[in-house]
């Protein structure tokens with residue numbers, strides 16, 4: 001997370017009755033480096049919002065529908081008059097809709113912009129796009145981009161800083177000397193392989209809710225496995241940063257081509273043997289294989305059935321596939337019913353979506369009682385409400 005000082009108040013007083021919450025920045029770019037106290041600030045505010053509009057467990061299951069309580073009128077005043085722009089230059093279902101719902105629940109106006117139909121199709125850069133949107137008086141931009149570092153690059157431009165220091169493959173010219181007159185928050189909704197901080201926060205919230213840790217958000221004593229394409233995953237990086245900071249033991253599991261040993265420098269353990277660690281796990285977070293982020297263009301040699309660029313038949317430079325086949329991957333690392341049966345009784349199963357059913361996660365496991373997949377999506381709304389309020393409020 002950027003710790004750039006905010007020109008707005010450094011603390012926010014949320015819904016009536018809540019204590020002011022310390023919050024260091026008007027931006028949220030990453031969880032890495034964010035102290036546990038700051039993580040807890042946003043999670044506690046999410047919990048307060050959840051108590052007002054959250055999903056209610058019903059007999060026979062979990063209801064994702066929100067029953068608006070009397071407190072919801074007060075929520076509408078939280079960001080009344082603010083304007084938030086969703087700038088999504090990469091596909092999204094959950095994050096984009098969730099930010100829109102969250103902003104509207106707090107009374108903000110929302111603008112949605114995607115690369116389709118925008119002037120980016122005429123060659124305008126993401127930085128120029130964001131500067132133009134901010135110049136209209138927008139209070140915050142929520143940005144998703146395929147390039148690692150894109151959100152930080154936009155933040156620098158909006159804060160009037162030089163563009164140096166942007167990481168990864170975001171290939172943008174230097175920003176103009178004149179930033180927008182009005183401060184504008186930047187919230188990272190997923191940038192390349194870097195981070196997806198609100199996904200990390202909602203994953204933490206889901207774990208805390210499942211294990212009765214909503215008072216403290218202390219995850220110590222819990223062992224969390226993240227299985228899959230860790231090297232390509234911004235979700236994994238945010239989960240590792242946030243969960244380790246809050247005390248969890250995190251094990252990244254997958255084949256060496258997808259889970260490099262160097263991931264351990266992030267504070268997690270690395271294993272290539274799912275079956276050996278299964279009985280130790282309290283939480284299993286399953287990720288899809290992100291073919292679109294593999295240099296080979298998603299090279300998979302046969303046994304597929306998984307949509308990916310390599311299956312398009314387009315001529316691409318021949319490179320070694322990062323996994324031998326999706327069938328083989330599924331046999332070794334897929335969470336099947338047989339594997340799920342070996343988990344501890346209380347263990348929960350998570351997936352950030354979208355799921356490739358039958359590859360990394362068996363369909364019946366995804367739909368089972370221990371699956372938290374739709375709860376994650378529901379908690380995502382209150383977590384994003386908290387992030388928006390703390391950054392913009």
Ligand code: CP
Nearest residue numbers: 092093094095352353
């Ligand atoms: N989890 C997640 O980021 O999903 P979307 O890509 O649909 O936003």
